[in-house]
Amino acid sequence: MRLGMIGFGNIAQTLLKQLAETLDGPLELLAVVARPETAGETEARLRAEFGALVGELVVVTGAEALLQKKPNLVVECAGHAAVVEHVPPVLRSGIDVVIVSIGALSDAALEAELRSAAGAGGARLVLPAGAVGGIDLLAALGVAGGLDVRYRGSKPPRAWSGTPAEETVDLANLTEAATFFTGNAREAARDFPKNANVAATLALAGAGFEATRVELVADPAAPGNIHEYSVTSPLAKYTMRIENLPSAGNARTSVSTVYSVLREIRNRIGPVAI
């Protein structure tokens, strides 16, 4: 496999460790897109920690240089701005891209650009389930229409630091659960880009950004990052509650997100996809 990766933060680092244990042999190529400001430091860390996993290892600062290395799959784990900057040219060049920063598609113009780029390149934009589950059933029910989807995302207060939640809630001194956002999935994904990608995933799979109702909660008693949603459709009704372990490197991000991306990669290299 010739793997391109956008970002080398919490998700990317854990993913590479898991890949090292999963793959039979080394990756033929690992090409990582980093910001120019941190490219040198990224390259030094990559060589020290993952040099043995890779035939050829390069760090680049843009899509053009990435494409020159001819990856056969690119995984984005960097953030909404990185999707805007790097993903359209990769899709246009015909290479499939798995993105975790799915909330970037709350910008309707970007969603249209990504769909058009994938169409033009004959590539596929892959949206993994990430930190949530049940996306297979939701997407299947979505085809039939008539969905009502209500989602509530609850995390410990520290996961909401640096977000607009701080404007309405005293996160440091919270003693009980506080719902600081009620709205639709488009607003949630746009205003909480590092915390509400799950809302966007549910919206894209199911009822759409406007119709998907969202509540975001800071809860000092939350045992982890909790994703709960209910679905009502003419074909089925279900509720889902996932209690996710937060990452050691980033409290906003659930560890299961890493394994969801790993699943996408394994499904491309193994004899069976599940």
Ligand SMILES: NC(=O)C1=CN([C@@H]2O[C@H](COP(=O)(O)OP(=O)(O)OC[C@H]3O[C@@H](n4cnc5c(N)ncnc54)[C@H](OP(=O)(O)O)[C@@H]3O)[C@@H](O)[C@H]2O)C=CC1
């Ligand atoms: N779909 C889902 O369920 C989930 C999605 N996510 C998404 O995943 C993203 C990454 O999560 P996580 O790994 O925990 O975050 P981190 O902040 O730990 O890592 C992000 C990395 O991306 C790099 N980066 C930022 N902008 C760019 C850019 N323009 N080009 C290249 N690299 C860039 C950062 O580099 P630097 O050090 O230079 O800043 C950093 O290394 C989140 O921002 C969120 O949007 C997260 C959890 C669940």
Ligand SMILES: O=C([O-])CC(=O)C(=O)O
């Ligand atoms: O959706 C997100 O952006 C992140 C999240 O809630 C999680 O990882 O649990």
